[in-house]
Each structure stands twice: as structure tokens, then as C-alpha cells.
Amino acid sequence: MRLMQQERAAFALQKVQAAQKSIPSKKQSEYKSYASSLPAMIHTNGLGQAAAFFKSKGGTHAHLYQLLSDWLSKENQPFAGKELLEGITTSDMHTYRLAQAEAQALMDWVKKFAKAYMDQKEDNDTKDSNNEEGK
Numbered sequence: 256m257r258l259m260q261q262e263r264a265a266f267a268l269q270k271v272q273a274a275q276k277s278i279p280s281k282k283q284s285e286y287k288s289y290a291s292s293l294p295a296m297i298h299t300n301g302l303g304q305a306a307a308f309f310k311s312k313g314g315t316h317a318h319l320y321q322l323l324s325d326w327l328s329k330e331n332q333p334f335a336g337k338e339l340l341e342g343i344t345t346s347d348m349h350t351y352r353l354a355q356a357e358a359q360a361l362m363d364w365v366k367k368f369a370k371a372y373m374d375q376k377e378d379n380d381t382k383d384s385n386n387e388e389g390k
Contacts, residue, residue, distance in 0.1 A: 260360075263326075267364035270322045275372050278315065283373040285315045290369040293319055294362045302355040303343045310340065319365070326361050327354050 257265070271290075278286055289309075296305040309320040324339035326332060333354035334342025343351065 263361050264364045266326055267322075267361060268368050270325070271365060271368040271372050274318050274322075278318065278373075280374065282315055286318060287369045287373040289316055289319055290362070290366050290373075294359055294366065297355060297358055297362070302351065302358050303340075306339050306343060322365065323358055323361070327357060333357060 274286060275283065293305060293309070296308070300308075306320060306323060309316040309323075320339070327334045327339055327342060328337055329335065333350045334346065337345065342354065346354070
């Protein structure tokens with residue numbers, strides 16, 4: 256039996272790896288940046304506002320919105336069986352707060368994996384060019 260933290264990590268890793276394959280390399284730095292900023296946005300504005308913003312933006316933002324929706328609507332999660340915005344707008348405050356805390360915990364993993372997996376080629380090219388300049 257895996258711990259909830261392991262479940263979150265496995266889910267985040269799977270989703271980030273799938274996004275890495277589906278998002279063009281030139282857009283992967285955006286994904287990494289948005290994944291990094293989403294937890295702060297949730298903390299500052301709340302899960303509902305952050306989710307609505309990411310859904311409305313589409314594109315790379317939509318990948319992260321869908322990731323949150325998929326996780327929070329899974330069995331044994333606060334919005335089980337509901338789409339994210341539906342869960343946000345129909346749940347009581349206790350469930351909403353649980354979902355917000357769960358979203359923050361998941362996004363910690365997403366942020367770490369996005370940093371590790373997204374935009375690797377560009378990062379390596381930058382390091383290589385910096386090494387060349389240093390010679």
C-alpha cells in the first residue's frame with residue numbers, strides 16, 4: 256500500500272511526462288513557469304479563482320487546469336466524480352478547503368517534476384553555450 260504522498264507524486268510524474276511529450280519544446284518553459292506560479296496563485300486568490308483563470312487562458316494553462324481537475328475528481332478526493340469548477344461551485348466550505356490543500360500538495364510535486372523534465376534540451380543548450388563562453 257502506497258502513502259498518499261506517493262500517490263500524488265506518481266500522478267504528478269505521469270501527468271508531467273505526458274505533457275512533456277504533447278507540448279512543443281518551445282512551450283515547455285511556459286509550462287514550467289505556470290506550474291511554479293500556480294501554488295502562489297492558489298494561496299493568494301484561492302483555488303476557485305486560480306482554476307477559473309487557468310481554464311479561461313487555455314493553451315499551456317489548460318494542461319495544468321486539467322491536471323488539477325483529474326486529481327481532485329478522482330475517487331477518494333474532495334471533488335470525486337465532478338469536474339473541478341463544478342466541484343468548487345457545488346461543495347461546502349470544508350470540502351473546498353480540503354481540495355485547496357490537496358491542490359497545493361499536488362502542485363508541489365508537479366512543480367518539481369516540471370523543473371526536472373520540461374525544457375531539458377533548452378537547459379542543456381544553455382549550459383553548453385555557457386561552458387563554451389567560459390573556455
